[in-house]
Amino acid sequence: MIRIRDLCFTWPGSQTPCLSQLAFDVSRGERLFLHGESGAGKSTLLNLIGGVMLPERGEIDVLGQSLSQLSARARDRFRGDHAGFIFQQFNLIPYLSVLDNVLLPCRFSTERARRTGGSPTAEARRLLAALDMDPQLAHHPATSLSVGQQQRVSAARALIGRPELILADEPTSALDPQRQAVFIELLMSEVAASGGTLVFVSHDQRLAHLFDRCIELLAP
Amino acid sequence: MKTLLPLALASAWNRRLSLALTVFSITLAVTLLIAVTRVRDAAQTGFAQAVAGVDLVVGPRGSPMQLLLHAVFHLGDATHTMRWQSYRTLATDPQVAWSIPLALGDSHRGFPVLGTTPEYFRHLRYGQQHPLGFSSGQPFSGLFEAVVGAEIAARLGYRLGELITLHHGTVHLDELQDKHRYGAEHTDKPFRIVGILSPTATPVDRTIHVSLASLEAIHLNWQGGLPLPGLDIPPQLATKFDLTPKTLDAVLIGLHQRTDVLRAQRQIANFTGEPLMAILPSLIMDELWQLVGSVERSLHGLAWLVVGVGLAGMAAVIIAGLGERRRELAILRSVGAGPWHIVALVMLEGGTLTAAGLLTGLGFVEGAGYLFAPWVNARLSLDLATNAFSADELRLIAGILATGLLTSLLPGWRASRMSLADGLIPRL
Numbered sequence: 040m041i042r043i044r045d046l047c048f049t050w051p052g053s054q055t056p057c058l059s060q061l062a063f064d065v066s067r068g069e070r071l072f073l074h075g076e077s078g079a080g081k082s083t084l085l086n087l088i089g090g091v092m093l094p095e096r097g098e099i100d101v102l103g104q105s106l107s108q109l110s111a112r113a114r115d116r117f118r119g120d121h122a123g124f125i126f127q128q129f130n131l132i133p134y135l136s137v138l139d140n141v142l143l144p145c146r147f148s149t150e151r152a153r154r155t156g157g158s159p160t161a162e163a164r165r166l167l168a169a170l171d172m173d174p175q176l177a178h179h180p181a182t183s184l185s186v187g188q189q190q191r192v193s194a195a196r197a198l199i200g201r202p203e204l205i206l207a208d209e210p211t212s213a214l215d216p217q218r219q220a221v222f223i224e225l226l227m228s229e230v231a232a233s234g235g236t237l238v239f240v241s242h243d244q245r246l247a248h249l250f251d252r253c254i255e256l257l258a259p
Numbered sequence: 260m261k262t263l264l265p266l267a268l269a270s271a272w273n274r275r276l277s278l279a280l281t282v283f284s285i286t287l288a289v290t291l292l293i294a295v296t297r298v299r300d301a302a303q304t305g306f307a308q309a310v311a312g313v314d315l316v317v318g319p320r321g322s323p324m325q326l327l328l329h330a331v332f333h334l335g336d337a338t339h340t341m342r343w344q345s346y347r348t349l350a351t352d353p354q355v356a357w358s359i360p361l362a363l364g365d366s367h368r369g370f371p372v373l374g375t376t377p378e379y380f381r382h383l384r385y386g387q388q389h390p391l392g393f394s395s396g397q398p399f400s401g402l403f404e405a406v407v408g409a410e411i412a413a414r415l416g417y418r419l420g421e422l423i424t425l426h427h428g429t430v431h432l433d434e435l436q437d438k439h440r441y442g443a444e445h446t447d448k449p450f451r452i453v454g455i456l457s458p459t460a461t462p463v464d465r466t467i468h469v470s471l472a473s474l475e476a477i478h479l480n481w482q483g484g485l486p487l488p489g490l491d492i493p494p495q496l497a498t499k500f501d502l503t504p505k506t507l508d509a510v511l512i513g514l515h516q517r518t519d520v521l522r523a524q525r526q527i528a529n530f531t532g533e534p535l536m537a538i539l540p541s542l543i544m545d546e547l548w549q550l551v552g553s554v555e556r557s558l559h560g561l562a563w564l565v566v567g568v569g570l571a572g573m574a575a576v577i578i579a580g581l582g583e584r585r586r587e588l589a590i591l592r593s594v595g596a597g598p599w600h601i602v603a604l605v606m607l608e609g610g611t612l613t614a615a616g617l618l619t620g621l622g623f624v625e626g627a628g629y630l631f632a633p634w635v636n637a638r639l640s641l642d643l644a645t646n647a648f649s650a651d652e653l654r655l656i657a658g659i660l661a662t663g664l665l666t667s668l669l670p671g672w673r674a675s676r677m678s679l680a681d682g683l684i685p686r687l
């Protein structure tokens with residue numbers, strides 16, 4: 040699913056490399072827990088896997104496709120077609136309704152829209168319900184939601200159109216411990232239902248036991 | 260595009276308060292530009308309409324421009340005159356369909372007095388070949404009768420039957436401010452208004468028309484611009500004199516065949532009696548417009564500059580707002596938007612703001628036109644609707660829109676640079 044070899048990356052304007060000599064694989068359907076201290080480069084790694092940035096050296100293959108061999112445009116399309124992202128917070132576009140936020144990937148990727156089985160809106164509603172959201176909220180503005188609700192909406196957005204890869208960057212750090220577990224459980228069951236692969240980034244090691252495998256990213 | 264437009268609109272709507280002011284400034288700029296263009300076009304059309312149907316203007320040999328200004332706009336003094344006899348010869352030429360003799364020199368409250376024949380009302384055309392019409396009364400037929408243009412009647416509040424007196428000599432612009440510098444007055448022979456013309460949007464609206472014989476009559480006891488002391492000729496005695504004028508300022512000519520115009524022009528240039536010339540008024544009018552045009556062009560340039568300021572303000576407001584939108588852009592990138600999507604999104608926003616400003620600006624111009632058109636028409640003899648939504652104006656509108664889109668290329672480029680540097684997780 041993901042194959043990383045000899046990966047090095049340095050942010051422009053920085054002397055020390057952010058990632059160096061990184062190598063690991065993620066297999067299909069796996070649920071990977073990626074942890075490491077703050078500044079270790081976890082978010083940077085997600086940027087690279089998503090094809091938003093290119094490695095300075097080394098290889099990243101996603102779904103058997105080497106990202107550095109794709110044009111910038113093709114990488115954007117590849118990301119839209121095959122990856123869903125959940126961020127730490129402020130995941131939603133404030134001027135769109137809950138439903139429109141969930142439907143956003145289908146606007147940019149016809150592949151994702153196609154894979155909803157014909158009706159993206161119905162699929163969005165189904166996902167929202169599966170993630171325990173009140174159906175009445177669908178047309179509310181995204182800004183009217185609580186943080187926990189926002190995270191569930193962004194999980195629905197990441198899952199719509201069954202992308203092969205779900206990349207979550209500390210999606211639970213803004214939630215209280217009780218809600219963290221509930222959220223992760225919901226997320227995992229939906230990822231399993233869609234047959235996707237989950238890469239979950241967090242610095243909270245207490246969550247590690249919920250996942251298949253755990254990789255620690257060391258600060259260089 | 261289909262994906263991005265609703266996003267751009269929703270995003271702009273979300274920031275409507277700060278954007279509304281930008282749209283307002285674009286509105287004002289667009290209003291100015293379109294209004295200036297419409298007034299320019301109206302003036303130009305009005306200009307060209309002033310000589311519709313006249314094939315040749317004949318006068319003493321000299322500057323063609325001066326002859327045109329004098330004969331058509333009644334501006335300036337004639338340095339030379341032509342003989343009445345020459346006019347009679349021209350008028351009987353078989354090529355000539357009609358001819359109108361013109362004598363200028365007097366004025367009334369700043370408006371030129373034109374001595375002519377009733378032919379004037381029959382043959383003169385304005386605009387799209389409209390004949391002159393009377394809003395009341397009829398052409399002059401006897402001595403001391405006057406027909407006034409629409410603007411004079413409106414401004415001075417003249418009605419039929421009212422008596423007016425003429426001043427000797429033309430009035431220059433600086434004298435308009437200074438009543439005491441008018442020429443001597445022909446108080447002894449007042450004129451009765453027998454006709455008021457309909458508006459034409461040409462110099463006719465600002466002219467007082469009297470017969471050539473009346474002009475002769477009021478100058479019977481004058482010599483060298485002053486009344487002869489002790490010599491008084493009462494109006495009723497004037498008919499006892501020969502009132503055929505000796506000189507004219509110009510003659511307007513219409514030919515049977517327009518195609519003969521160059522031949523006729525050459526013949527008049529070789530006229531044997533005295534040195535004459537004939538000009539093609541539309542040709543000289545174009546030249547004149549080129550002269551007047553420099554003022555118009557700088558005004559137009561200024562209006563474009565104001566549009567530029569409005570659009571630059573829009574770019575600045577969009578750029579200033581980008582900081583708060585870094586998360587929004589990162590989210591869009593995470594769902595598959597590339598840097599070009601970001602550029603397009605911001606340009607769509609700029610285009611939408613420009614279009615909104617354009618529409619409201621056009622609304623303002625149309626509304627103002629609707630409210631003030633009758634007034635402008637009556638006071639300034641301008642028909643503002645002549646070029647509304649013409650091909651030229653549509654081109655202008657497209658030009659403004661294109662400029663708006665081009666201007667928003669700058670914030671668009673800035674936004675895409677920002678989102679490239681930020682990646683998926685902007686650090687604040």
Ligand SMILES: Nc1ncnc2c1ncn2[C@@H]1O[C@H](COP(=O)(O)OP(=O)(O)OP(=O)(O)O)[C@@H](O)[C@H]1O
Nearest residue numbers: 050057076077078079080081082083084242680681
């Ligand atoms: N957009 C950026 N431009 C330049 N440098 C960056 C950028 N984002 C991150 N960095 C640098 O890269 C390093 C790794 O940052 P990154 O955000 O990947 O860490 P992280 O492991 O996700 O940390 P955290 O757990 O706090 O989120 C940091 O030193 C940071 O300064």
Ligand SMILES: [Mg+2]
Nearest residue numbers: 081082083208
């Ligand atoms: Mg991070």
